[in-house]
Amino acid sequence: MPPVFRFAPSPNGHLHLGHAYSALLNFYRARETGGRLLLRIEDIDTTRCRPEFEAAIYEDLAWLGTSWEIPVRRQSEHLADYRAALDKLSALGLVYPAFESRAEIARLVSAREADGPWPRDPDGAPLYPGECKSLPGDARARLIASGVPYALRLDMAAACQRVAGLTWRELGEEQGGEGGIVPARPQAWGDVILARKETPTSYHLSVVVDDALQGVSEIVRGQDLFHATAVHRLLQVLLGLPEPAYRHHRLICDGEGRKLSKSSRSTGLRELRAGGASPASIRALVGLG
The missing domain is CATH 3.40.50.620 (HUPs)
Incomplete structure (x- = not known):
């Protein structure tokens, strides 16, 4: 092929x-x-x-x-394709609704940083600091029924318990860089968002579903997505999707070195x-x- x-x-x-x-x-x-x-x-x-x-x-x-x-x-x-993948992850008990707004999350992070630095993901955003993962099912149902906005998050700890030795195959930079097998650490991203109340998908979820359905075998994309590959590989394994190879290329930057x-x-x-x-x-x- x-x-x-x-x-x-x-x-x-x-x-x-x-x-x-x-x-x-x-x-x-x-x-x-x-x-x-x-x-x-x-x-x-x-x-x-x-x-x-x-x-x-x-x-x-x-x-x-x-x-x-x-x-x-x-x-x-193709929103139905992403909804089906989300349903599969939900059936595994790996998805939960989080009800905090962005402003509330910022306040939670600020409060926690009073005791020291709060962990951040590879892009520099603070990990989700809320406690919605521990809400009982009836409390979640009441909040959803009331119309409160929510984000559907991946229970990263539970997901990682299902997958051992996660890696991806990196083909290397196009200008002589070395490839190899890269250890994947999706836990560095915390409980990532998979969908929202008004949108049945997110970038992480839709990209792995699309690549699988379209039979993409080699993903050539920017170095800014290198670390996100760990999340994508985790979702591929959880959803039983094929593993493509990856080639992360250098970024074109402006005169001040910014993306x-x-x-x-x-x-x-x-x-x-x-x-x-x-x-x-x-x-x-x-x-x-």
């Missing part, structure tokens, strides 16, 4: 040089290996994702010279195009000339 790759942007802004780099790497890997390249639109965030940004993604990627298989998978059209954002007009593909950039000059800018 030929390898399957994917590029999976969110239509919540215009693409920048970092997106171009990742898209081109996936396109080149598929071409070099005789594989397939899929495009996936990760549009579960209905408050930020907009049709005009999705249309711009297709336009920018075609202008770069990349091509992909159709139809394109749009996450918003690019979609609000950075100086590195946006549309702005660069309007200024006279060509696909060849974009490839040169990201080191693929």
Whole structure:
């Protein structure tokens, strides 16, 4: 079977040089290996994702010279797939509702830090400090029935007890980096959110379900997602999904060494195009000339 790759942007802004780099790497890997390249639109965030940004993604990627298989998978059209995965994890007793707001969580963290540093995940966010995991079932049911907003969290301790020796296969940076077997430590993320009351999925849950359903065998993505792979591998094992290989590439940063954002007009593909950039000059800018 030929390898399957994917590029999976969110239509919540215009693409920048970092997106171009990742898209081109996936396109080149598929071409070099005789594989397939899929495009996936990760549009579960209905408050930020907009049709005009999705249309711009297709336009920018075609202008770069990349091509992909159709139809394109749009996450918003497959919420039932994510709900089914969440139900499976719930049946294992690994999911619980947490009712604190973001402001309440911030206050809880602040109170705990009076006694010393509170643990944080690899992205720097504080681990969930609440106690909703210990709420009795009838109390949870009453809160849900009352209409209180909630997030569905993974009971990380219970989940990790089910999985031993968790690892992933890292193929290494595209420019000579070494690969190998990487130990996965999902517990570093604490009780991650899998869904919310108004949205039956999250990035962590939807990405592993999509990759499995689409048969993705090699995931080429940015180094900023390296540590999140531990959570994805845990969910893959719990859900009985196949294990892909991973290749985490370097990030394209701005002049001050910061990761690019979609609000950075100086590195946006549309702005660069309007200024006279060509696909060849974009490839040169990201080191693929």
